[in-house]
Amino acid sequence: MGHLGSDGTAEWWRGAVLYQVYPRSFQDSDGDGVGDLPGLIDRLDHIADLGVDAIWVCPFYPSPQRDFGYDISDHCAVDPAFGRLEDVDRLIAAAHTRGLRVLLDLVGGHTSDRHPWFAASRRNREAPTGDWYVWADPRPDGTPPNNWLSVFGGPAWTWEPRRRQYYLHHFLSTQPALNLHNPAVQDALLGIAEFWLERGVDGFRLDALDFFTHDPELRDNPANPPPDGSVPAKLFGMQRHDHDMIQPGTKPVLRRLRALLDRYPGRATLGEVSSQDGAYRRIAGYTEGRDHLHMAYTLRPLRHGFDHPTVSALLSDAIATCERGWPCFSFSNHDVERAASRWAPGGQPDPRMTRLLLALLLSLPGSACLYQGEELGLPEAVLREADIRDPFGLTYWPEFKGRDGSRTPMPWRGDLPHAGFTTPRSTPWLPVAETHYDLSVSEQEMAPDSTLAFTRSLLRLRRDEPALRHGEAESLGLPAPLFGFAREAAGRRITLLFNLSGGAVALPPELSEGLTPLIGPSVAARSLPAWGFAVLAEAETAVMVMSPVNELAPA
Template structure:
């Protein structure tokens, strides 16, 4: 098997990771979905050894860290997000020795390692749950959320599962219902129970002792539930023409987004503080409270270091929407540090979601990658994003995601963003594996394979590498504050802001439209000069910026 080796001009010359305890501020975190990154043993499934072999490629991008989606022991009902042993590697991905080798190689290359921690729920095959369901009096009886039936035998309340149906599953041994916000095979851990909290935090400590640099926390706002099990009220407003799931018809006041979560996050942060330099980023789903929760969970430097929401993981593509959501976070949590993402393993890739707004998918990928990497905060980049991959088109018979299978064809599930990484357009299965992969390689991804793009200085991959280098050369783009600027007069689809750090100011202007536009910054400058950024050829005349369609401008500001 041929692997892409790192280039000689890689940052830090493969130096070990820095001692900066605040490395996460402004960090670019590259998400790796282990099943789909690289298969090293020919079974059609990616693994830890495959990831280790490809870390040189990741390092050449110029990112600061990797985030590994779950690789823990699991029955794989939800592809690793149903964990049966928090402190071991599933054999399909390798062993603890393989993980240790991955950590060592990543650190040698200057990459931090963050891992997914699924603390809100476990697998129904986890020994904790097996003991919990055995009786109502065993030592772990209250480690999961159990409740009696209503007099007519129905579930305790109206709570619904994200994956469909009631979030309560009847258990004939205990003769009670247990809570599962996702699959029935994913019972919710009762994080209102201090003993369950202690056990969960012990598993976090296990990986900290093993050398991880931080955690991405899955479904953070699902950690706690209402102890009184009150039913949710109806949603205040639902666009019935757009919602295909009853879940969205409720206002989820009592089954998630609970204030008790804050106390647990403080305990979690206190543990991380014992390991200087470790960091956390929490996932918060989409909803009316999402940005408020993002602000709350990252405030006062005693909970999460960072959080991200699904607010930029939907279909909305509008300069005013971007501006308002950024402004809302800055208003709610000016002292906190956000983490932004446009794609991940749970949503359709953003090139496909926003395809209709540009004439060229490659140029759209360059523009939106540049926008993401210019926001105040840290950034999560999903594998293949740097190639401009669109959502893979799969036949129904190729689907493996239970969510997608159940909702087909209205919703095609999450398999389309999880297909194998295309490394070599000429190799079997794009160089991912010599065997038939667990999901097929999309033929439309072959022209975008790494080997094709590395040879093309105009490719999306080349742009990402160059823009990340540009970002590192300007501290304001990494650590700086942000000032959103008013929209253009005339309604052009322009998003503009300044990034400011020490004595450096960088103007960032994005034309989200497919046609040329003009923008005049609303401030006086004595010197206003363009900064060279690949892929964007724009001009300045008399203080007015002329932008091509689907393009961006970056300028250096010097005050009078």
């Protein structure tokens, strides 16, 4: 299980592994087809048995559910679909009993248009919250104040006839942007954080950090047309986002939040950084020192491919970021296609590659975040257009099928309807993928060589080896398709080798000289099989190595 520091003050988050829970799809306890907090509590043993350190729980607050929880109408309550406020208290207590910390989503850049703050602001410029959102007058011809675009499509401005002004929204028009340049809004955000800290949460994941503040002058963004002159489905990419995001005003907000958290020893923050250029520099800037975030991750790896140059650059970025701040890495989450499918060779998920991805994720320097179902090697669910609920997918289908394929219910029992996510007579909010039944928790529990067993072994190895959790990293500079690096702490050096190809590849003899021989015939021949990898240490101290089928076995 995970471990809580005995004094509560240790920097537990350095090298920690978080487990992201999308509660709507984790476990339904009351048969309404929607996962809930009591269901999550019932399944905590599964998470604890993995060996992770904390859970990050996606929004369960009251919401019209236009963006499935990321459009919040009350930050200090629980939507009845997910349970009651007392269930959060029970979740925190149950998690702590199992050695797990609990981080909640803190959505500080926008609210729902149903939020009382916005309801007053849109009616009256002189209301107490009249300047809590980003309002602007129209241009002389009545058009929006500038050319900023919404991530979800169309202009980032919506006309409000009651105020005779436009309001800014980076996502849906029902998600108005908060004006975090306003100290009163910052105070309100800190009040929300303090409310949950007082209830015992261990920190927060900050949603869409790069959109927190905007250019006060509302200057137009420069054009960024595709080199081939084409027009993409997502127009957001046709601008260089110099003014609508990634602004210097964000850091003062983070400093105030950090000062609050420092009053609660052992608490931590995780920021979400966009995939825009310079992501790792921003992570370093957001996390350096002791007056901003504790750690941050970026969507950049999730938006790009998986090949030798990309993976090599990922390692270089990780090493450089650790020198200034603290990165957290994730390969899958609720906003992107699952990595098992996204990076699959030829578009066909390969369990060997899926395990390689897990091994890489859990050995990179920094912290790591597993998304629910990643420990099972789940591929992306293939859904019909009629099944799509995500507003992003509804807008862009079929060019982009949305995010629902990564949000389908967690498969618990391969022998039950809906894979045990909800009652047999219920209809889950999204269908369980047919390909997920054979990969359910119950099926994998019976197989000692399953991806689930493999993930647990990886996490045990990471927990038992300080070099893999805290050690400095050094690239081995291997030629493609080999990739490798070493981690070292307290004089112990761990060597990690990866074959980033679908064919066997020979290992240079010097790579394993003085190290424990790999288990299995192909490794004895000094080669790695297709999508194979190895973890090596000095012979007299080696704990575990990986076999050609990527199982963990004692040396």
